[in-house]
Amino acid sequence: MQIRPYGDTLDDGAVQLSFTLPMSNSEKSREAAKRFVLKHGFKRCEITSAEALADNFTMFVVYAWTKLGIDSSEVKDVVSAAPEIMNFDEVNLFIKEHVKRPIVIVGACTGSDAHTVGIDAIMNMKGYNHHFGLERYPMVRAYNLGAQVENQHLIEYAIKVKADAILVSQIVNQKDMHLENMKEFISFVKDKKVRKQFLLIAGGPHLNHKMAKEAGFDAGFGRGSYAEHVATFVARKLAGKSK
Ligand code: B12
Secondary structure (H helix, E strand, C coil), X not given: XXXXXXXXXXXXXXXXXXXXXXXXXXXXXXXXXXXXXXCCCCCEEEEEEEEEEECXXXXXXXXXXXXXXEEHHHCCCCCCCCCCCCCHHHHHHHHHHHHCCCEEXXXXXXXXXXXXXXXXXXXXXXXXXXXXXXXXXXXXXXXXXCCCECHHHHHHHHHHCCCCEEEEECCCCHHHHHXXXXXXXXXXXXXXXXXXXCEEEEEXXXXXXXXXXXXXXXXXXXXXXXXXXXXXXXXXXXCCCCC
């Protein structure tokens, strides 16, 4: 069955778009923005906001209406690293009962990427969006090395603390630098002959499980991930009970 985007009445096909044109904010640029949107095949377009960003640059937010839809039953190839998530208490109990020792997790945002926010959301005590980070889990020993960490250093640190899992955060994806950096990480792990020693997990807004697996990791997590996704994946793997 085809489903369509929804704005006001179900199935109306309304979508919101935003973009910037290198023109000053004027009647002409608003008309240009409208025509640009209609060129994509939308039925109708309404500009809800036009803001001058600088001389000769205007940002537009528009509503547009599409006739297209999607049959969600055709989307069959999506895989998740942790399809059934245990919550904070469940995962700690699971580790206690099935792994029978605290698990050790080391993480960092590696390469030139300076964004600590993603790895902090997963690892820091306070966590993110009302989800505690791994440092809060009694059955997890978590080491967050921060951002702009060399891949080599992260791997050496993981060897030193006998980590079960290494987390690599990649936020910037300009020129595919996240994929290049992940490739470098995997080649260093292989050079050191420690690939089998660790569960390798990559995460970031432009990643998913499939992409991470293709890059040589065991799992990948994208937007909307929390510590319990990682903890569930690692705990199940270590207990030999992955789903
Ligand atoms: C805050 C911010 C910064 C701060 C970062 C502060 C800090 N301490 O981290 C500062 C100001 C330093 C910064 C700098 C830059 N930034 Co910035 N930044 C942002 C911003 C506005 C918000 C990021 C954020 O807080 N996200 C919230 C966190 C929680 O979300 P997240 O990172 O996606 O993490 C979640 C998931 O992805 C996942 N996840 C992430 N990592 C991991 C790891 C694992 C193991 C797992 C399991 C899951 C996981 O779980 C998290 C929680 O759900 C974004 C825009 C945006 N709205 O996203 C731009 C953005 C990320 N920045 C961007 C850019 C370009 C830069 C700069 C290059 C700018 C510049 N020209 O100098 C520099 C970076 C320089 C460098 N060397 O890296 C671009 C990236 C574009 C791209 N496609 O690559 C963005 C998207 C802005 C934009 N639209 O252009 N930035």
